[in-house]
Amino acid sequence: MPAGGSFKSVFGRAPEFVSRAPGRINLIGEHVDYLDGCVMPIAIEKAITIHFARSRSSRSRILPDGFGLDEPVSFDPNNYFRQGPEEAQWLNYVFGVMAGYQNEGLVIPTFDALITSDLPAGAGLSSSAALEMAVAMLIEQLSGCQKNVVERALICQKAEHEWAGVPCGIMDQFASGAGKVGQVLHLDCRNLSYDYVPLPERISVLTADTQVKHALGDGEYRQRRESCEQAAEILGIQSFRDATIEQVEAARERLGELLYLRARHVVGEMHRVESFADALRNDQVDRIAKLMRKSHESLRDDFEVSCEELDVLVEAAYEFGTDKGLIGSRMTGGGFGGSTVSLVKREAADALKDHLEKSFQEKFGRALNCFITSPENGAHCESL
Numbered sequence: 001m002p003a004g005g006s007f008k009s010v011f012g013r014a015p016e017f018v019s020r021a022p023g024r025i026n027l028i029g030e031h032v033d034y035l036d037g038c039v040m041p042i043a044i045e046k047a048i049t050i051h052f053a054r055s056r057s058s059r060s061r062i063l064p065d066g067f068g069l070d071e072p073v074s075f076d077p078n079n080y081f082r083q084g085p086e087e088a089q090w091l092n093y094v095f096g097v098m099a100g101y102q103n104e105g106l107v108i109p110t111f112d113a114l115i116t117s118d119l120p121a122g123a124g125l126s127s128s129a130a131l132e133m134a135v136a137m138l139i140e141q142l143s144g145c146q147k148n149v150v151e152r153a154l155i156c157q158k159a160e161h162e163w164a165g166v167p168c169g170i171m172d173q174f175a176s177g178a179g180k181v182g183q184v185l186h187l188d189c190r191n192l193s194y195d196y197v198p199l200p201e202r203i204s205v206l207t208a209d210t211q212v213k214h215a216l217g218d219g220e221y222r223q224r225r226e227s228c229e230q231a232a233e234i235l236g237i238q239s240f241r242d243a244t245i246e247q248v249e250a251a252r253e254r255l256g257e258l259l260y261l262r263a264r265h266v267v268g269e270m271h272r273v274e275s276f277a278d279a280l281r282n283d284q285v286d287r288i289a290k291l292m293r294k295s296h297e298s299l300r301d302d303f304e305v306s307c308e309e310l311d312v313l314v315e316a317a318y319e320f321g322t323d324k325g326l327i328g329s330r331m332t333g334g335g336f337g338g339s340t341v342s343l344v345k346r347e348a349a350d351a352l353k354d355h356l357e358k359s360f361q362e363k364f365g366r367a368l369n370c371f372i373t374s375p376e377n378g379a380h381c382e383s384l
């Protein structure tokens with residue numbers, strides 16, 4: 001049943017509004033957003049959608065489709081609590097964003113809402129940021145408040161830090177909010193200024209979701225962040241944006257091997273982002289191929305956030321070959337599972353997809369979730 005119809009069967013009336021916030025795929029700039037680096041993600045067409053309507057009750061009701069719940073969860077918008085590990089974790093994203101607006105003095109009217117999604121969770125495509133953004137749009141629609149894209153992304157990031165306990169950077173929320181059709185976002189996470197670089201129409205984006213979810217993902221993410229903070233302290237720098245690779249090389253002994261490798265990834269990746277933006281603007285596909293490959297190797301060897309499935313897919317993409325239309329391939333997102341992203345000439349996208357699916361099936365004996373996408377617009381809300 002279409003979601004508007006489901007809303008009616010759950011809440012007994014038609015929805016008044018729909019908010020929709022997309023997932024994201026990062027083309028380059030991995031594990032640098034929380035260290036003042038620049039990143040280049042796109043928003044994709046897969047999204048979290050919320051159909052909603054104002055309520056006359058003193059409680060709000062919300063139902064996520066596909067979570068096996070028969071009844072909506074009902075809560076008092078002025079009295080709700082962080083959900084513990086055994087409870088409905090998804091609610092923390094909703095509550096966290098509500099709390100962000102309420103802390104600024106906003107009164108959020110009660111509502112009924114149905115959440116649907118075609119964005120796979122745990123695929124490294126930012127389904128949690130998309131949920132936060134879709135909730136932010138709902139709140140702004142109902143309360144009449146209007147934040148700009150930067151303020152909204154910051155509220156959503158804070159929700160993730162304080163309510164979901166993930167010390168993430170700002171990239172995912174920003175990409176879900178500020179994505180633009182046909183364009184790659186080029187975001188400076190140091191001062192949150194941004195511009196866009198067009199992705200030529202003849203280039204397709206192929207995403208391959210390994211469906212591997214690393215159980216230690218969050219803990220490992222936090223560790224990476226902490227290691228980088230330690231490295232910055234030893235290097236005596238305020239921000240990695242001020243560091244050069246020579247500085248990192250010169251401090252190798254003082255850093256010790258592990259922190260040296262982490263720092264080498266961060267400084268190298270920050271430079272790769274700028275080269276990538278330049279290469280994309282100037283249509284230099286060979287340079288793009290090298291930068292994406294180097295980014296993946298650095299994430300695999302120096303930052304150690306890849307996994308076998310991701311490595312096999314990236315190798316399979318390069319084995320398919322740039323002569324057949326591949327432009328570049330790498331893991332995308334936080335890592336420890338999740339997805340790879342490949343840029344490929346449009347006419348070769350289906351053949352690359354077949355090749356990746358076949359290679360994955362042969363190696364791991366299961367199907368790969370692979371789809372072709374392109375840059376889409378960020379979060380928005382409409383009256384129905």
Ligand code: GLA
Nearest residue numbers: 030031168169170171333334
């Ligand atoms: C996750 C985080 C982002 C970013 C990436 C790695 O997606 O939410 O903030 O750090 O990992 O680039």
